[in-house]
Amino acid sequence: MxxxxxxxxxxxxxxxxxxxxxxxxxxxxxxxxxxxxxxxxxxxxxxxxxxxxxxxxxxxxxxxNVNFHEHIYSRLAKGLPISGPMGNFVQILENLWWKLDRYLDEEMIAASARMAIRESLRNGVTYLFDHHASPGAVTGSLKIIADEMKKAGLRAALCFEVSDRNGDDIARASVRENIQFISEQTDQDIKGMMGLHALFTLSDETLQAIGESLPDLNTGIHVHVAEDKADVDVNREKYGLAIAERLQKFGLLNERSILVHGVHLGERDYRVITEAGAALAYNPDSNLNNAVGLPDYKSVPQTIPVLAGTDGMHANVARSLKQLFLLRRHQQNSFDDAFGWIIKIFFDQIRFVRRYFPDYxxxxxxxxxxxxxxxxxxxxxxxxxxxxxxxxxxxxxxxxxxxxxxxx
Structure with a gap:
């Protein structure tokens, strides 16, 4: 043709x-x-x-357009009645997202994927990095999403969120789902990553199991980090480590890793992330919606690749880029600085997406x-x-x- x-x-x-x-x-x-x-x-x-x-x-x-952090499973949340307080980030997780993801079944996963694909196409997004959670339907869930991506002709790097919040059995099943999906991929349009929820929901035992499997998989982790200060506090008080240091302890960081949000990361984290060559994916609309704060963007070392995502709030990653520009200006930076920030993100995304899709x-x-x-x-x-x-x-x-x- x-x-x-x-x-x-x-x-x-x-x-x-x-x-x-x-x-x-x-x-x-x-x-x-x-x-x-x-x-x-x-x-x-x-x-x-x-x-x-x-x-x-x-x-x-x-x-x-490339969306470096999606939550396809969240698409059916619009208009849902919510019971319980929503006064802070942990309450938002407990009373909305952790309730929703437990009820997702195969049919709902497929429907969510189709809806997300339509929204992505309308916004010029044909490359997606998705972070999936359905603890009530773990096995085969990534294949369901991959099949919908293939039908639409999109390219995607998929992972399943590993967390200990639903017990040992589901945590182990989640690790297996990632490993099996990654190992089975031969399609040049579909890739696999190792998904992790925020570290305040992950034990050292689970992180060690992931660390032992990762070297054989030729991929990176896709993990929530320091989205809320609670994540930083738990890791420091319980483990005596900064978040990136705890990831590094188990050999989980490499140049194919995506660390999402990073609102409350500090200098110790940035040093470790820089050494590993991992990337940060910012989701400004989600951070504003959840009132978790915003990073001091200028404090992020130039050596760290910076990417843009939507966190499942919408599929319009162009909107995320514009928000990042405006927020950089809002933090009292010059126009030259803000333009340079977006130019950096534009070319960082090219270099990073080619780590999974070399012919981007x-x-x-x-x-x-x-x-x-x-x-x-x-x-x-x-x-x-x-x-x-x-x-x-x-x-x-x-x-x-x-x-x-x-x-x-």
């Missing part, structure tokens, strides 16, 4: 820059077959559109045809120097016009 996208601002990425070019993009057999630059920089109005020729009328095309494309000829067409037509000239102004104030506020994944 050959598709032609005419009159587009094609925002080609490299390892450290974005170069917009105006022209046409041809897709064939799942790859970008050709990019033709129009030196005039103005739309060709003599286009005969058809099912295989699409006039984008000057809209922007970018690399695919950058809109270059010959690569996989995965890209987002935004319903944004730049009102002023677009070039490499002003791309980020268009991206942050235009693209990230625009709806998705069209989405192409593997040439479809």
């Amino acid at each position: 050959v598709l032609q996208f005419k009159n587009a601002w094609i925002c080609q990425a490299t390892e450290n820059a974005v170069q917009p070019v105006f022209g046409d993009l041809t897709v064939s057999d799942g790859r970008i077959a050709d990019i033709t630059v129009n030196p005039k920089g103005a739309p060709d109005t003599k286009i005969a559109e058809g099912w295989d020729v699409i006039d984008l009328k000057g809209r922007m095309v970018t690399i695919p 494309p950058l809109l270059q000829k010959g690569e996989r045809a995965d890209f987002v067409v935004w319903d944004y037509q730049p009102p002023t000239p677009l070039n490499a120097d002003n791309f980020w102004g268009h991206y942050i104030y235009g693209t990230l506020e625009a709806p998705v016009f069209s989405l192409v994944q593997n040439g479809h």
Whole structure:
């Protein structure tokens, strides 16, 4: 199948820059077959559109959106009645999320996945890192989600949340579910990780069991860290360690690991994370919703990869990026600093997603045809120097016009 996208601002990425070019993009057999630059920089109005020729009328095309922290299982929570206090983060867990996840069955897991996929597609997200929990239906749950991803043509790195809060049997079953799923993956579009809940719900015995299995799995952990101060306090008071130090103690950190939230991490944590090469995934909307605070973003070492997620609140990772920009400004940082922050995240995400999907494309000829067409037509000239102004104030506020994944 050959598709032609005419009159587009094609925002080609490299390892450290974005170069917009105006022209046409041809897709064939799942790859970008050709990019033709129009030196005039103005739309060709003599286009005969058809099912295989699409006039984008000057809209922007970018690399695919990646959601580095999803909770697909949370999709059925909207509108649920809640009983019990919700005055702090632990109460929110106990009276909403830990009640919900215990009742999920196979049918509800599949329904949640389908809903999350639809929301993701509408927001230009075709790469997902999901953190799943269904203690009442552990075995085979990741395959259910993977099957829905395959039907939709998305790429995903999936894991099951290991926690001791539901007892030893479920904790061991959760570890086995991760190991089995990771070991069985041969599909280049589906990967597995080792999922962990926050460490205040995990014993040393469980962490040791995970640490003993991890070296043979060629993957990383996907873990909640320091989302609430309670997590920091329990680890310090009970184990005498900072959170990252406790992970390091059991050999759980490597360059393929995602540490989520990190609101209350300290210098000792950052030092360990830097040494391991692991990444931090921020979820600003969730942190604001749960009133757990916000990190001092500027205190995070530049050496730590920074990623963006949604924590299951929604699928719009573009919104998360915009929030991270605004919150950086809100913390009394300059425009140059805030722009630099988003530029860092943009390229960190490319480098990290390629640790799981090495062929993640950058809109270059010959690569996989995965890209987002935004319903944004730049009102002023677009070039490499002003791309980020268009991206942050235009693209990230625009709806998705069209989405192409593997040439479809």
